Amino acid sequence: MKRRTVLGAAGALLLSACDRLAGTRWFSGMLESGETLSRTAHKVVLTRRSMAQEFREEDLSPVFRSNGTSDPGTPAYRALAARGFETWRLNVAGLVERPLSFSLADLRAMPAREQITRHDCVEGWSAIGKWRGTPLSEVLMRAQPHPAARYVVFHCADPMEGDRQFYYESIDLDDAFHPQTILAYDLNDKPLPVANGAPVRLRVERQLGYKHAKYLMRIELVEDFAGVRGGKGGYWEDSNGYQWYAGI
Numbered sequence: 001m002k003r004r005t006v007l008g009a010a011g012a013l014l015l016s017a018c019d020r021l022a023g024t025r026w027f028s029g030m031l032e033s034g035e036t037l038s039r040t041a042h043k044v045v046l047t048r049r050s051m052a053q054e055f056r057e058e059d060l061s062p063v064f065r066s067n068g069t070s071d072p073g074t075p076a077y078r079a080l081a082a083r084g085f086e087t088w089r090l091n092v093a094g095l096v097e098r099p100l101s102f103s104l105a106d107l108r109a110m111p112a113r114e115q116i117t118r119h120d121c122v123e124g125w126s127a128i129g130k131w132r133g134t135p136l137s138e139v140l141m142r143a144q145p146h147p148a149a150r151y152v153v154f155h156c157a158d159p160m161e162g163d164r165q166f167y168y169e170s171i172d173l174d175d176a177f178h179p180q181t182i183l184a185y186d187l188n189d190k191p192l193p194v195a196n197g198a199p200v201r202l203r204v205e206r207q208l209g210y211k212h213a214k215y216l217m218r219i220e221l222v223e224d225f226a227g228v229r230g231g232k233g234g235y236w237e238d239s240n241g242y243q244w245y246a247g248i
C-alpha cells in the first residue's frame, strides 16, 4: 500500500505535467508496471523541468560552424540531397507499438518548437543558434514506445572510418521527452544546411555537441545497448571512451 501511495503521487505529478503522454497506451502500460514507473517517475519528476538556457536573437553567433562530418558524401545521401530531401524518410522502429516513417513534410506539419541555445563542443568551441524542429516527444507519442523501451538510438547517414560504420548516438527517455529535445530542420530561420546535418538533426540541449546526431535516418527504441555496436550507446563512446551522459 505504501508503495502504491508513492507511485500514486508520482503518477499524479506526471499526469498534470504531461496529460497527452498519459493518453498513450505506452503510458497506461507503464502505470501497470510498478518497476518501470518508479524508475521512470524518479527521473522524470526530478529532472524533467530543468531547462537549458535560452538566448535572444541578439546573441546569435554570426556563423554556426560545422564540426565532425560536414557532408556524408555517399551516393545514397547525394541522391537525397539532389532532390531536396523529398524522398528522405525518418524511420522509427525497435520497441514501439507502431513503427512509423516520417517525410520532411510530415515533420514540418507537426507541432514545432523554436529555441535559441548554445552548442558546446568538447573540442573547445561554442556557438549560439536558433533551431526549429519537431519535439521528439511528438514523434515518440505517435510510435508509442513499448514499456520495455529505455533508450532512443539515432542512426545517421554519414560513414565513419571507411564505409561500413555510420555515426550513431543515444539518449534516455528522460531526455527524449524533454521539451527542448527536438528534431531540428531549420537553423537560423533557414532549412538546415548540409554542413549542420540536413535534412534533420537532433538537438538535446542539456548535453554536449557530440550527442546532437546529424543526418538522421532511423530512430530505434531499445532496452539496452547490447545490440548497438560496442555496447556503450554512441560512436564516440564506443571508439574513444567519451561519456555516454554528456551533461553540461
Ligand SMILES: Nc1nc2c(c(=O)[nH]1)N[C@H]1C(S)=C(S)[C@@H](COP(=O)(O)O)O[C@H]1N2
Residues within 6 Å of the ligand: 064, 065, 066, 067, 068, 069, 120, 121, 122, 156, 157, 158, 167, 168, 195, 196, 197, 209, 210, 211, 212, 213, 214, 215
Ligand atoms: N552524424 C553526425 N552527427 C554529429 C557529428 C558527426 O560527425 N556526425 N559530430 C558531432 C559533434 S562532435 C558536434 S560538436 C556537432 C557539430 O554540429 P555542427 O556541425 O552543426 O556544428 O555534431 C555532432 N553530431
Ligand SMILES: [Mo]
Residues within 6 Å of the ligand: 067, 120, 121, 122, 123, 209, 210
Ligand atoms: Mo563536438
